[in-house]
Amino acid sequence: GDSVTQMEGPVTLSEEAFLTINCTYTATGYPSLFWYVQYPGEGLQLLLKATKADDKGSNKGFEATYRKETTSFHLEKGSVQVSDSAVYFCALRSSNTGNQFYFGTGTSLTVIP
């Protein structure tokens, strides 16, 4: 079945450091890929998405490229800020299963000043 494997955390970085959170997927059909962010005590917010191979999603300095050959969708940011501290979830949505999501287990990021 469809699934997402996400880099385990927690991840602690200093402000302005480079961030990479790895995500790989298994899916039938042609999935869309997403990164969601969850701040403490809040629901999920869409960070970025890519709907087909080689697409690059970007938002707020974060980027991720849909790599079909490696079945990956790694999240990157060149310079993190304290306000980026949150839990990040990689997710896929397969056209074979309507538009329900399959999420990874989440990666907790803490950025220290």
Add this chain to the structure above:
Amino acid sequence: DAGVTQSPTHLIKTRGQQVTLRCSPISGHKSVSWYQQVLGQGPQFIFQYYEKEERGRGNFPDRFSARQFPNYSSELNVNALLLGDSALYLCASSLAVRAYNEQFFGPGTRLTVL
């Protein structure tokens, strides 16, 4: 415009009890999906409804049930609560159930089972 709303925000129940969680989708959205997020894990798909019909079901026991009303709001019911049902329950709405229909998540209901 209001986003997805859920009620109650928090809920405490004891084992064996029953609980009902409520969700109001974004105006104009006809599909509602429910997810369970256990602490430290990613959300797991429970149900999806569209136009009052069930369109998808995750791997959850029959103790979990849901329905969607003519105004597209939805309820999630859980019977015979277990300690393991303690989680954040998220509702998401979308215009329809096509793969390209984006889902918008509500803030969730935090259920604690004692």
